[in-house]
Amino acid sequence: MVNVRDLPERELLYGHKACPGCAAGTVARLILKVTGERTFLAYPASCLSTVTSIYPQMAFAVPSFTAPFAATGAVLSGMAAAVKAKKMQDVTVLGIAGDGGTADIGLQAVSGAVERGDRILYVCYDNEAYMNTGIQRSSLTPYGAATTTSPAGKAGGAIGEKKFKKNLFEIMVAHRIPYCATASVANIADLLGKVAKAKDTDGPSFLHIHAPCPTGWGFAAERTMEIARLAVESGLWFLAEYQDGRVTLNYRPKEFIPVREYLKTQKRFRHLGPAEWNVIEEQRDREWAVISGRWEPAGREKA
Amino acid sequence: MTTLSKDLAASRQFISANDAVSYGVRLCRPEVIAAYPITPQTTVVEKLSEFVANQEMDCQYVNVESEHSAMAACLGAALMGCRTFTASSSQGLLYMCEMLHYVSGSRLPIVMMNANRTVAAPWNIYGDHRDSIAMRDAGWLQLYVESAQEALDTVIQAYKVAENHQVMTPVMVCLDGFVLTHTYEVVKVPSQAEVDRFLPPYAPTENRLDLAAPKSCCISVSPEWQTEYRYKQHAAMQAAKKIIGDVDAAFGAQFGRRYGGLLEEYRCEDAEYVLLMMGTIAGTARLVVDKLREGGVKAGLVKIRSFRPFPREEIVRLAQGVKGIGIVDRDISFGYEGALGTEVKGAVQGAAPAINFIAGLSGRDVTKDNIEAMYRKVIDLARGQAEEEIQFVGLRWEQW
Ligand SMILES: Cc1ncc(C[n+]2csc(CCOP(=O)(O)OP(=O)(O)O)c2C)c(N)n1
Ligand code: SF4
């Protein structure tokens, strides 16, 4: 566990140009507070690169670089190899990438890095579309969301994104990675604790963090945390952890709030009505049935 | 620098050019190698894995899942101040295209070997220069070699050039697939101590990731600044022209072998008809030059070693007093001509009439007869006989 009060004052991501209310910026800033000054950071082309490192204004205070969009996993492997070659001690090799840079174009490279067992910490901040290039859909865009490449058609036309979000966490679990977890920007204590565990993992670790985007999702900047929380409470996002070969569900709402309460807060879902809300709710229930069957709830004693 | 128990002593070995490359790399002590196999490069990465497995090299060998990742891993390691190596060919080289630009723009002195092989479609695993030529503008130095010995020696020279602080630009050492990569010859393998003396450990510039002086690298640069970055890349490449020559001369002084720097001339002093080419074709062409000379024809040849930077001044000088030029390309830029043809013609600016021969595509043999026919055509051209400016050598439906 990390106590928020123990976090260092010093900012290692400071003065970036993300939109007001951007969860990605907050996530990156908080992660660096845990990994600290002895961090080597790589981040691919994404909102994060665009808002932090346009010459001559550099926002990261740790050695860092913009990786090619597809290559974050591989550059981290190279950096981890360099750490070994140079016999460096007590450093974190950190990657922070978007959902596109992780689940789509970068999936092969991150899979390779994890499979090789390199000591890296890979973070995917999930804003559920390619935001940097103007809100195009990714394989982590949720069902029904309107994006610029999955637009909602005129009456009777397309419903927006036609596919359900893929389960990136289970893809990582399938690698038998030493540590991986999901987290939400709404649940800071849980998030920081997971970063600390990942940092201390002797091998690859992976965090998938839900990161609402006011600009891409269509909500007011001050509602970021509220919306992130609604995602968790409605069961459209889950908090889980995989270590020592087992998955733990960290949190299960006593009762899910109706998905429409989440969906109605955002412009990307505004064209949806009761029929689509139902589809989403049914999918959520199917997903949770699978999760509950496979994963252990938090608190249960290990057999 | 640690001395491994298995440090190489100087030896003469009967090995393939791919093995010669591997020995060259081993002697340069890269700290990180990341590579992905592809014919005809495979035996290089296999040999290097073996060296590492036998603890004959003190090196991190990263088994990546693609060529894009191979170069990306080298990028990450090089940014951390490591000497790195990779090797590829053909489809693999094209697959890492994005990364080649990334590395050169980031000014990292990575050295790679390319086993020249054509590119699909149609599929073919044999040699021509279409893969590396397609990467001409990726900002890498490109050195083409002719023999296994030159391959080994050029790998060592390549690090010395790339890591020169005036250059800080990656180098691709190109070997003709199979004809060179898989051909065995007796190679002098220098001792580790000799190479250590020639090539000290890599001393990076401040352009790297450093905990003591944190920096952001490979950043975004706006139109107001980007041109200056490009100018500096170009200036470094221009500076490399002299440094390639200097390094080759220094290598010659220490090891007794040199290759002419940017290009090698053969019997060009009083030559009237000159063929220019890259790679192994030069070996065959030398024999043809000798034969023609015996018959009283003043033939000469130029083996261009450095395609980038391009030895413009040297070629302009060579063209003075020449009656006819032939440029042999193992590539074709469809809709125009061979890449070397374009460069050479652009340099000599009509000082002598020229034909561009497209030959040896996808491993097609280029025979002595073919080369002699090329000289004859250049002579005909110089005598005012009509000749096509671009000719595909040995087309099945033509008489050659
Ligand atoms: C090879 C390549 N293809 C496409 C792009 C264009 N591109 C840059 S960032 C980006 C989307 C990034 O999306 P994501 O990873 O989700 O990060 P976000 O911008 O949402 O933070 C795209 C498509 C690129 N830079 N490189
Ligand atoms: S578009 Fe979204 S993810 Fe990108 S900076 Fe703005 S709020 Fe953040």
Ligand SMILES: [Mg+2]
């Ligand atoms: Mg995104």
